[in-house]
Amino acid sequence: MTRALLNNYIRQEAKKLRYTCYEGFVHRAGTDADWFPALWIAPLQLAGVEGRQERRIKYRVAVCLMHLNDRYTERQKEALWTKMEQDAIMLFTGLAVQDHMAAVRNLSCKPDELSRTGAGELSMNVEFEAELFECNSQNTNE
Numbered sequence: 095m096t097r098a099l100l101n102n103y104i105r106q107e108a109k110k111l112r113y114t115c116y117e118g119f120v121h122r123a124g125t126d127a128d129w130f131p132a133l134w135i136a137p138l139q140l141a142g143v144e145g146r147q148e149r150r151i152k153y154r155v156a157v158c159l160m161h162l163n164d165r166y167t168e169r170q171k172e173a174l175w176t177k178m179e180q181d182a183i184m185l186f187t188g189l190a191v192q193d194h195m196a197a198v199r200n201l202s203c204k205p206d207e208l209s210r211t212g213a214g215e216l217s218m219n220v221e222f223e224a225e226l227f228e229c230n231s232q233n234t235n236e
Contacts, residue, residue, distance in 0.1 A: 096151045096226045097138055099194060104157065107188040108133040111181050113159065120158060123210040127160065130215065133185075134158040141223060150196050152225045157185075159218040160210065171216060175205040178218035186222060196225040 105115045113133035116123065123134050135157050142152040159178045166174065182203050190198040201222040209215055 096228050103192045107185045127211050130162045132160040149228045155222050155224050157220045160215040163214045163216045179203050182220040194226045196227050198224050
């Protein structure tokens, strides 16, 4: 449930930023991503579980923000990467206030100009950790 919930939260926040969402392994972006700007959600990686009654489940999240590259100059590329970085920060902070979210930390952003699709795009690789609460309704002491 927490995996689906986190994916849904990411999609909601991306929609607020006017990104079209796609999901799957990044090497498949070339065949699936056809509307831009796009946000590609890689499969979530379980990074840890803590607690018995009130579990905290931590995921490593990797997303890729993509905008079409209209043969930008280096200055224009920098401006677009700055915008994508700001979008990543907005996504990050939007996730932090969602229900069941315990913490969102360790945001990192790396610009890239290697095209993943046939359309040609600039991208920003974004990674962070998200920790969610999962309450177990059964009391083991009864």
